[in-house]
Each structure stands twice: as C-alpha cells, then as structure tokens.
Amino acid sequence: MRPATALGPDAPLPALPDLSAPAAAHPPSGHPGAAAWATALPVLLPVLACAVVYLVAARRAAAGPRGWSRLRTASWLTGCAALAAAVSPPGHALLPAGATGHMVQHLVLGMFAPLALVLAAPVTLLLRTAPVPYRRRAARLLRSPLPHVLGHPVTAAALNAGGLLLVMLTPLYAATLTSPVLHHAVHLHYLAAGYLFAWAVAGPDPAPRRPGTAVRVAALVGAAAVHAWLAKHLYAHAPALPPGAGADAADLRRAAQVMYYGGDLAELLLATALFAAWYRRRGRLAPPAGAPDPSRPPRAGTRLRAAGRAVR
C-alpha cells in the first residue's frame, strides 16, 4: 500500500486517501502535501467555524446566571478536533494503511466525533444564548413533526444501520473509491446519522416527545447488534465483501475486527451517557427513601419543563 503522502495533485481524493484503492488510480507526482491540504480545507474551515462559534456562545452562557459547564465545552472541542483529525493530512499519517485506516476514519466520523458533539448540548447553548426571536424559532422547529420522526431512536437507528449496510454490502463502497462526491456524501451521511442517533439515544439537548428509556435502550441494542453482525459478516467474507473493494483479505479482516471492537466502545460510551442521564434525572425527581411524599411527577412533564427551562 502507498503512504498517504504519495497522492498526486490530480488524485481524485487527496484529502481522504483511498488506501484500499488500486495504486494506479493515483499516480504519485507533484506536491502531495499542498494538494491534500487544499482538499481538506473545505471540511476543516466549517469545523473551525463551529468550534469558534460554540466558544463565543459558551463564554456568553458562562457569564449568565446559570453558567455553562466546561465539560460541555471540552466535549465540543474534542468532537471538532476528532473531525479535523479524521479529514486532515497529519491525521491520515497516523492511521494504519489500507482498509483498516479507512475503518478507523469511519468510526471517528460516524461514532466518536458525533457523540462528543452531542454531549456538548449545542442546541441548549443556542436556546440559551441566541436572540429571543431565534430561540422561539428554534423551539418551534424542535416541536415540529420532522425532528420528532427523524429524531425517534428507531428512525435514527434505521438510518444509521441502514446506511452502513448499504455501503458495505453493495457496490457503493467501491464507487466511493473513485468518486470524490460520493465519498464525501457517504462521510457526511456517517456524521449526520451518527449525530442523529447519539442525540436520539443519549442527547442532553431538549427533544420534546422523546420516547422513554426502554425504547432508547432497545434502539441502541438493535443498532449495536446490526453493527456487530455486519463486522463479523465482513470478516467471514473477507475478500468478497465489500463488493469491489480490491483490498487484500488480511487487511479487510483486520478492518472488520477494528469495526467490531470500535463499535463496542462506541456502544459502551452511548450506554453510559444514556444511563448516566437517567441516573441524574432520577436523582432530581425521586426523593430519598423515607421522604414524606414518594410519588414522582410524570416523566413527560419533566421533559417539557426541561425544554421550557432551556427556552427561557
């Protein structure tokens, strides 16, 4: 396999080296570093902008009466840094060659970066710091049917797992190796679906009419099961799947194992975020044993109140 730096300026995807593509697709020539940076910039600049906007808003929120947790800010910056590392040339230099490196990149884009971004509660920050008309508009948007349907854990899990199955089991993966547009579109899908799923399952941001813990746990188990199954399925059919990948079997098997254990880690993190939120909520709602009034307010009411608090 070629090192990532051997990509030529006319390579279709200098920013996202097709480590598993045939070497003939990228004749090594010219100034590889500059070209790689040039293609990475359209992705890096928005990421940088997101980090800066969040920092400004977080400063403003921290000066307010309710403050803003530094952990949330750190989580956002971690997510942005992970995204930047996954698409920039120095990040690629750290990745192992071949399909394994590709898999690590996909795990970061689709699982770890989105989770860090979701835990930073950007919508709550927006609702707390934006001018009032924007807050009203955002709150109205959150209550509209679209986020309700898209943000349902089962929909989010289906979008996530379905996209993954589509990429890995059809010639779509092979097509992304030659088409830069498809390649970026698939990465964008990983990021968006990963964010949606993490938000639906474990997000601290307000989500009116979000289903209860049981549904979210079931969606998490279902999505993780499909992920684990797909990883072993790819391992079992190594050179043949994904169709037309053109990498050697040992590399693809290693990639499948990285997918399996990386998926475990992501599931563990998501489950921890989900249950930790349940634990905190219950601590606020349930009085200690022996308290005069053991009845708890209904859960739906607390969610609405949380959303209302965030809007105020």
Added chain:
Amino acid sequence: MSSPAHRPEPPAGAPAPLRPSLLSAALIGIGVMAAVDELVFHQLLAWHHFYDRATLRVGLLSDGLLHAAELVAVVGGFFWLSDLRRRAALVPSAAWGGFLLGAGGFQLFDGLVDHKVLRVHQIRYGVDLLPYDLAWNLSGALLLACGAVLAVRARRRRAAPPARRRP
C-alpha cells in the same frame, strides 16, 4: 426490557423490595461473565476465535444481538444498582444472589445455546471437547445454584418475624 423508572415506590418505612436489587445485580452478573469470557478465553488464552468457519448464519446474528445486549446490561445494571444504593433501597444479600444468578445463567446459556445449539464457537479447538464442555456448564450450574440459594435466603429472611427484619 422494562424501565426501572416506572416501578412504583414502596410506601415510606416499608422494607426495600428484593426484586430491584436482584434484577440490577443480575444484569451486572451477565455483563461481568460475558466480559470474563471475552477477556480470558478470547484475548488471554486465545482458545476461542473471533469467528470460526463453522458458525451458523443465525448464530452470527444471535451472537451480535447477545453481545450488544450484554454491554448495555452491565452499564444499565451499574447505574440501576447505584440508584438503589443512593435511595437506601439496596438489599445486599438479594443483590449477591442476583449477581450469581446472572453470571451462572449466562455461563450456562453460553455453554448450551451458543456453543452447542447455535455453534457460534467452541471453547477450544483441536482437543476433546467433552471435559471442557462439562467444566464450563457445571461451573455455570454451580454459580446458578449458589445464586438461587442466596436469593431464597434473602426472601426467607424477609418473611421471618419482624424481630429479625432489618431496621
């Protein structure tokens, strides 16, 4: 999986119910035994393989589902148990019983259903399997029996006259 949050609270002053302690610890037991299996037999001893070519298709699917559920079980169990402890509703004897029931139940399920029925993988390869299978399943049954004894004892203590009850 029913959410523990929907369970009604016991009236103030009543002894804590056994079921939440038992179930939350059972979830941890299942997860811990699965982790032991993964760490000791897959990673340290490398007796099992990540995938052996004899796995049935349905085995691969059930393996994925079980694996995903184990991870969630151990995390959920820990937070549930912590919540019981925080509210002074944890009954330790019932929790230990539940832990062993979960661990033994998982061991036995893994040994019988995964290894034998679905043939996800075997304990070890290139050896006579019978002693391994026997040791695996008997140890699972032993854990299960210990858990059952502890759980029954916790219940008996609860049913005993008020003088022997926990304050």
